[in-house]
Amino acid sequence: MDNRIEEIAAQIKILEDELMLELRKKQDEFFYTLEDKKVKFQENVIKEGRSKIISSIRYLSSFPVLAVFTIPFIWSMMLPALLVDIFVTIYQSVCFPIYKIPKVKRSDYVIMDRYNLFYLDRVEKINCWYCEYFNGVIAYTREIAARTEQFWCPIKHSRTQKEMHSRYEKFFDFGDYASYRRELEKRRADFKDLEEQTTEVI
Template structure:
């Protein structure tokens, strides 16, 4: 890997450690802790949050008409999202073993925890659940596509990519024909992994 890229990735790792420390401070400030996949609020904090809950009826009454009218459009996307979920699952399950690409664990990209917030009503929880599913699905699909790209065409673009997938930083520089021909097979066996308990996917493993 390019030494400059290695340096940048090391800095990213350090920033992630700082972020985790900041998240720990946030958990202490709002009086909750995480036990595996479960989130527990202290009794007094949970009681305070429940007092701040708005009823579902009040949420509907206060909602702007334009929000209510566009709701069917938003929730109408559930069908294509579900079809995408099925398609990516089938693609990864069938093709990745053929190519020798390690499969990404789907569940690592879906985080469903907002429904446990005592201050959210039923409508708000449903909205959060839908957003969690949609964004988790797209994040997972993006990384599945990224590993596919790493196998078939691991070449960086000439222009900057705004939000590249995890595999992108390991790609060959645009125009570097020698490294592409010499190291393509090696790169096809080097993939990133989702770190347990983390929100990022920057850990690298070479096989």
């Protein structure tokens, strides 16, 4: 059973790599290149995109009035997001070296690029900045939590989760006390796949 799970996990990884390859092909379709992690569009594309920008008032008026009134509630969530970002970064900086867990690279999750798109008006840019930051912080935090969970309590749930985090396949099956007691030290230190990824990037 464990071998089959590993096979499925390997297949998922292959599909993820294929997906990334297809997404990179979109660069050609939409006339941009990546140079030193900076996006560069062709000038004629920028010119055409800017000509289609709508005013912020027109953009906001496309939403129901009640939706516009929820904006203060949306932005009130920025403070907890900032606090989480700061605290999880401090947490992994202090604890991960002690646990011998590879640190999560924040820039792999918090990617701030959409808010600079040339075809967005000011409000759309602000919205994009908020969403990419907030969702990036959540993804970054989840990965830190996943690695922490693998170290402290790598046991799967009895019920199927709607979405599993990146370390879940390393966990023990629910109720498998024999493997848990026999292999706990080995599993909680099994971060070789992350070290290999770091080596490949370098």
